[in-house]
Amino acid sequence: MKQFWLGQLAAVTAILVLVFRPIALLGTAVAQDGTAVNFGTAPHGKKKSIDPGPRGGAPGAGGPLVGLDDDEQALFKAAKSRFQEIDSVSGTIPGEAGIGLGPRFNLNGCAGCHVFPAVGGSSPAINPQIAVAKLDGAKNVVPSFISETGPVREVRFFQNPDGTPDGGVHDLFVITGRTDAPGCNINQPDFATELAQHNVIFRIPTPTFGLGLVENVPDSYLEAAQAANGSVAASLGVSGVFNRSANDGTITRFGWKAQNKSLLMFAGEAYNVEQGVTNELFPNERETAASCQYNGLPEDTTNLAPNFNSGSLASDYSSDVVNFAAFMRLSAPPTPVPDTALTARGRQVFQNIGCQTCHIMTQTTGQSGYSGQSNVSFSPFSDFALHDMGTGLADGIAQGSASGREFRTAPLWGIGQRLFFLHDGRTADLYRAIKAHASNGSEANTVISNFEMLAPADQHALVDFLRSL
Amino acid sequence: MYRIWALAALACLTVALAVPRGSANVSAANPEDGKVISGKYTNKYFAMAYPLPSGWGEDGEGPAPSYSGYYVLSALKSGGGRAGTMLIAAQDQFFAADVSSRAQEIVERFRRLLAEIDGMMIDHEPEEVTISGIPFTRLDFSGVGLYRTVLVAERRCHFVSLSLTTAGPDERASLTESLLRLSLGEPGDRAEEVPVCVKDYATPDHVISRVEPTPAAPKFTLVPVRVIIGVDGLVRHIHVIRASADQRANITAALGGWQFRPFTIEGRPVEVETGITFRF
Numbered sequence: 001m002k003q004f005w006l007g008q009l010a011a012v013t014a015i016l017v018l019v020f021r022p023i024a025l026l027g028t029a030v031a032q033d034g035t036a037v038n039f040g041t042a043p044h045g046k047k048k049s050i051d052p053g054p055r056g057g058a059p060g061a062g063g064p065l066v067g068l069d070d071d072e073q074a075l076f077k078a079a080k081s082r083f084q085e086i087d088s089v090s091g092t093i094p095g096e097a098g099i100g101l102g103p104r105f106n107l108n109g110c111a112g113c114h115v116f117p118a119v120g121g122s123s124p125a126i127n128p129q130i131a132v133a134k135l136d137g138a139k140n141v142v143p144s145f146i147s148e149t150g151p152v153r154e155v156r157f158f159q160n161p162d163g164t165p166d167g168g169v170h171d172l173f174v175i176t177g178r179t180d181a182p183g184c185n186i187n188q189p190d191f192a193t194e195l196a197q198h199n200v201i202f203r204i205p206t207p208t209f210g211l212g213l214v215e216n217v218p219d220s221y222l223e224a225a226q227a228a229n230g231s232v233a234a235s236l237g238v239s240g241v242f243n244r245s246a247n248d249g250t251i252t253r254f255g256w257k258a259q260n261k262s263l264l265m266f267a268g269e270a271y272n273v274e275q276g277v278t279n280e281l282f283p284n285e286r287e288t289a290a291s292c293q294y295n296g297l298p299e300d301t302t303n304l305a306p307n308f309n310s311g312s313l314a315s316d317y318s319s320d321v322v323n324f325a326a327f328m329r330l331s332a333p334p335t336p337v338p339d340t341a342l343t344a345r346g347r348q349v350f351q352n353i354g355c356q357t358c359h360i361m362t363q364t365t366g367q368s369g370y371s372g373q374s375n376v377s378f379s380p381f382s383d384f385a386l387h388d389m390g391t392g393l394a395d396g397i398a399q400g401s402a403s404g405r406e407f408r409t410a411p412l413w414g415i416g417q418r419l420f421f422l423h424d425g426r427t428a429d430l431y432r433a434i435k436a437h438a439s440n441g442s443e444a445n446t447v448i449s450n451f452e453m454l455a456p457a458d459q460h461a462l463v464d465f466l467r468s469l
Numbered sequence: 470m471y472r473i474w475a476l477a478a479l480a481c482l483t484v485a486l487a488v489p490r491g492s493a494n495v496s497a498a499n500p501e502d503g504k505v506i507s508g509k510y511t512n513k514y515f516a517m518a519y520p521l522p523s524g525w526g527e528d529g530e531g532p533a534p535s536y537s538g539y540y541v542l543s544a545l546k547s548g549g550g551r552a553g554t555m556l557i558a559a560q561d562q563f564f565a566a567d568v569s570s571r572a573q574e575i576v577e578r579f580r581r582l583l584a585e586i587d588g589m590m591i592d593h594e595p596e597e598v599t600i601s602g603i604p605f606t607r608l609d610f611s612g613v614g615l616y617r618t619v620l621v622a623e624r625r626c627h628f629v630s631l632s633l634t635t636a637g638p639d640e641r642a643s644l645t646e647s648l649l650r651l652s653l654g655e656p657g658d659r660a661e662e663v664p665v666c667v668k669d670y671a672t673p674d675h676v677i678s679r680v681e682p683t684p685a686a687p688k689f690t691l692v693p694v695r696v697i698i699g700v701d702g703l704v705r706h707i708h709v710i711r712a713s714a715d716q717r718a719n720i721t722a723a724l725g726g727w728q729f730r731p732f733t734i735e736g737r738p739v740e741v742e743t744g745i746t747f748r749f
Contacts, residue, residue: 227567231576231578231582234560235579237541241535347587352612388533390532401687439529445531446634449544453553453615453635453636
């Protein structure tokens with residue numbers, strides 16, 4: 001009997017090892033991801049911030065590329081107008097002529113999120129998600145992580161309820177209760193519970209200025225620009241890898257994880273995911289509740305007649321997503337202000353401590369189908385590659401070949417007039433954003449150590465230089 | 470009844486402990502396995518040992534090895550006032566984007582890049598120095614109040630680099646001097662003979678049989694793998710440098726079916742270490 005119980009004990013122990021070892025391993029991963037994500041908390045350094053704040057004055061962005069011909073400029077103007085369109089469920093509400101909002105959505109227009117310091121930019125000072133929550137009779141509750149003076153945010157969940165990886169966007173709002181959505185009765189996700197379970201990460205809008213230039217850089221140029229920095233990168237612990245399309249293997253370069261191949265894809269996905277508008281790239285509703293379907297699909301299509309009378313036939317016939325892509329493709333990059341002695345010193349610091357290893361200052365376009373855009377050098381301050389940003393910035397979401405800790409080098413052009421920083425908008429302080437680049441596993445650790453070793457005047461000069469971009 | 474329970478226990482434990490851990494042979498060292506213990510950085514793969522200066526320690530973990538075979542082996546820092554840092558890194562020559570074959574070429578190219586940076590001063594031109602009997606190419610440079618030294622040597626078909634940064638020239642001199650305590654390839658450091666490293670040994674001339682790994686996501690990735698081939702021509706150790714979990718498992722399973730012609734020196738078969746790139 002004693003031997004039998006000993007055998008049973010051994011078996012039970014073994015079964016516990018068998019069952020719980022994988023769970024323990026999974027738990028470790030989850031715990032790592034969980035601790036990695038800093039839900040809205042800024043990484044506080046002991047030092048007082050030296051960020052002078054967003055640069056005032058006129059927006060250094062928002063216009064068309066220099067060199068476009070008349071037709072292209074007309075397309076840009078018309079496409080910008082379409083980008084500013086406000087959507088309602090069926091386009092029947094005055095002032096909200098766009099068709100297809102919802103059933104789930106984060107906002108009702110591109111230019112609500114991409115608006116500061118000019119149309120096409122990023123999150124504005126007053127978050128429009130507050131007002132849209134109750135617009136037109138909607139009864140949405142504003143989640144706790146959305147505030148009037150905070151950044152526009154989208155939400156992704158790490159895991160599904162069954163523990164399998166999720167990673168997808170879960171829209172904040174529903175059309176339930178709106179005057180143009182009779183009979184629809186779906187609920188918002190239970191964000192409070194998801195937050196309590198540490199199952200939530202945030203993303204903020206990326207600026208879209210100058211992206212046509214980025215789209216037109218040949219893969220080989222991006223690879224060469226990265227390789228040219230190779231030995232400097234190796235002295236700093238930096239490597240980096242490009243995200244690639246699973247369809248054709250070419251470099252993908254748009255979005256926080258460089259997960260989108262083209263501006264058209266970027267526009268099509270956002271239109272469906274952020275506003276709920278089905279389109280020719282994403283023709284199916286994500287929310288399929290029968291009582292919330294009001295339109296034929298896709299809701300945004302190529303137009304068979306030029307009903308918009310915008311002054312650009314190309315725009316009039318094109319779908320919204322083609323117009324959105326055209327607006328981004330033909331928009332000029334942000335214009336930095338002229339150097340001062342301080343910003344010139346800051347530029348020197350930027351290069352000397354190694355920031356330019358990832359934030360490559362200059363890229364060059366290839367042959368372009370648009371006037372004056374071939375072989376143009378421009379300054380995005382990015383290599384458009386993925387880098388491991390460590391546990392401090394990790395969001396646990398894999399996209400393409402980007403792991404949960406990898407992010408595309410965020411282009412720094414226009415950062416002088418940006419209000420919120422890092423993928424989740426966790427800080428409005430550039431100094432804190434710099435410091436947040438360092439954490440366990442980050443490729444930026446040595447560069448940030450260099451930053452911390454600088455004399456205070458040089459740290460100040462660096463931040464001032466960044467605010468001049 | 471006892472036997473049944475005992476057998477069940479044995480079976481469960483066998484399965485539980487058989488979870489793959491990233492390589493077929495976990496006993497052999499990999500470049501990234503080095504660590505700081507009791508104030509000394511030790512790396513078995515490179516037979517490297519470096520007693521840290523007083524007050525120094527490890528500055529967190531580095532990133533995972535890259536797809537080009539670049540490793541952050543250790544990031545060291547001084548305590549207190551951040552008077553300095555030292556990055557110990559390695560670049561696998563088999564997978565490097567830079568095709569330079571000599572440490573001196575790497576440093577010369579690095580020097581040319583530095584010269585293009587506004588405000589960067591070359592304090593001492595590239596020069597060969599010897600540490601622990603191993604030739605390093607050394608370069609000193611400075612800018613914006615940071616004083617830096619880079620030393621690069623070749624070890625086991627890797628470029629091993631030491632990047633020193635301090636806030637003053639005296640601190641740099643002191644930190645550089647501490648490298649006299651660094652040892653590489655000290656007798657007795659290694660439990661076994663180091664394999665010969667040969668680039669591109671996994672060619673049709675040398676591979677008798679091969680099994681392709683089952684495809685796995687993400688597509689369009691080039692996965693770098695170092696293997697050690699035994700004197701019998703079988704793969705003795707697999708180091709998948711960077712890959713997804715599925716790719717890693719599939720490569721490990723496939724390489725178990727590979728057989729090579731043994732590498733020989735003067736007719737005597739010896740172990741050989743080489744690199745293979747798998748395209749997914």
